Amino acid sequence: QPSTITLRAAAPFPFGAALNPNLLKANTVYRQIAAREFSSVTAENHLKMHVVHPEQDRYNWSGGDTLVVFAERNGQRIHGHTLLWHQAVPKWVRAFQGDSTAWEQLIKTHIQTVVQHYKGRIAAWDVVNEAFDEDGTLRKSIWLEHLGPDYIARCFRYAREADPAVQLFYNDYNQESSPKKLAAILAMVADFKNRGVPIDGIGLQMHTNTNQSDDRIETAVRQTAATGLRVHISELDVRINPEKKPALVPTDALLDKQKQKFATIVRLYKTAVPKAQQHGITIWNIGDGDSWIPNFCQCPDYPLPFDKAYAKKPAYDGILDGL
Numbered sequence: 001q002p003s004t005i006t007l008r009a010a011a012p013f014p015f016g017a018a019l020n021p022n023l024l025k026a027n028t029v030y031r032q033i034a035a036r037e038f039s040s041v042t043a044e045n046h047l048k049m050h051v052v053h054p055e056q057d058r059y060n061w062s063g064g065d066t067l068v069v070f071a072e073r074n075g076q077r078i079h080g081h082t083l084l085w086h087q088a089v090p091k092w093v094r095a096f097q098g099d100s101t102a103w104e105q106l107i108k109t110h111i112q113t114v115v116q117h118y119k120g121r122i123a124a125w126d127v128v129n130e131a132f133d134e135d136g137t138l139r140k141s142i143w144l145e146h147l148g149p150d151y152i153a154r155c156f157r158y159a160r161e162a163d164p165a166v167q168l169f170y171n172d173y174n175q176e177s178s179p180k181k182l183a184a185i186l187a188m189v190a191d192f193k194n195r196g197v198p199i200d201g202i203g204l205q206m207h208t209n210t211n212q213s214d215d216r217i218e219t220a221v222r223q224t225a226a227t228g229l230r231v232h233i234s235e236l237d238v239r240i241n242p243e244k245k246p247a248l249v250p251t252d253a254l255l256d257k258q259k260q261k262f263a264t265i266v267r268l269y270k271t272a273v274p275k276a277q278q279h280g281i282t283i284w285n286i287g288d289g290d291s292w293i294p295n296f297c298q299c300p301d302y303p304l305p306f307d308k309a310y311a312k313k314p315a316y317d318g319i320l321d322g323l
């Protein structure tokens with residue numbers, strides 16, 4: 001039996017995947033790869049507010065607990081995703097009637113209940129997800145509407161109160177393609193430091209594609225690292241079909257281009273982020289058949305390092321090359 005290298009053995013920092021607990025239960029191959037290849041685990045959906053907190057007085061820990069127990073058994077670090085996101089709003093919150101004090105209590109209770117439930121087990125949380133627009137202004141969301149423009153800082157303070165040891169992250173997408181969004185996030189970090197608002201890290205989701213400029217990726221990674229905070233490439237996937245062609249097939253040429261992009265991103269992370277700030281790289285699920293991308297872009301795509309039968313793609317070797 002030849003000994004095979006794994007991502008977790010090869011990486012000098014945590015190398016993770018977002019997982020779906022239903023697939024862990026249903027699919028042996030998925031479960032084996034999840035255990036063997038990764039040293040960090042994120043919940044793709046099951047710690048989001050609409051799943052974990054479906055009614056005001058009821059929490060549903062089943063999916064999150066399944067993932068946490070799985071990760072603990074396999075010696076994996078757990079990265080929590082996410083306490084507050086404008087797309088993960090339960091029905092009861094949409095219908096919620098209350099003044100600003102009542103809304104404040106609502107998010108404080110949510111954040112502190114979830115953080116406390118996993119205290120000592122979840123190492124880090126994406127406290128707030130995707131609060132900025134592409135132009136660098138605050139996204140107009142249910143949270144901004146009811147909580148006002150300083151709500152992000154207060155969410156971080158509530159999380160810190162609930163667990164003084166957990167690492168607190170701000171997570172967003174397109175920092176590598178929207179310079180104004182990147183600048184706004186960096187300005188928020190500077191402001192938090194000035195005011196003593198606790199923050200430990202920044203997540204660059206990095207839902208990217210083979211046409212994305214390496215320079216812009218490098219700028220985003222370097223400027224984020226320059227804050228001195230931990231840097232997480234938090235949701236990596238690389239689309240090979242940025243043009244959304246309906247009949248696209250993954251040719252060798254496209255898969256090689258994808259491999260090079262994975263290698264470049266991983267190599268850049270390894271070399272540009274100081275060791276003490278390397279929170280790690282997380283890919284957004286495992287196999288192409290599990291990816292959220294085809295549904296999201298309404299086009300065929302193959303954005304992950306394993307194919308839908310869980311065979312390693314060239315992109316897998318690209319990651320190894322970058323490590």
Ligand code: XIL
Nearest residue numbers: 044045129130173205235284291292
């Ligand atoms: C996505 C999941 O992958 C999908 O399964 C779900 O339907 C929607 O959310 N940015 C994020 C993630 O921060 O939480 C999103 O995950 C992808 C975009």
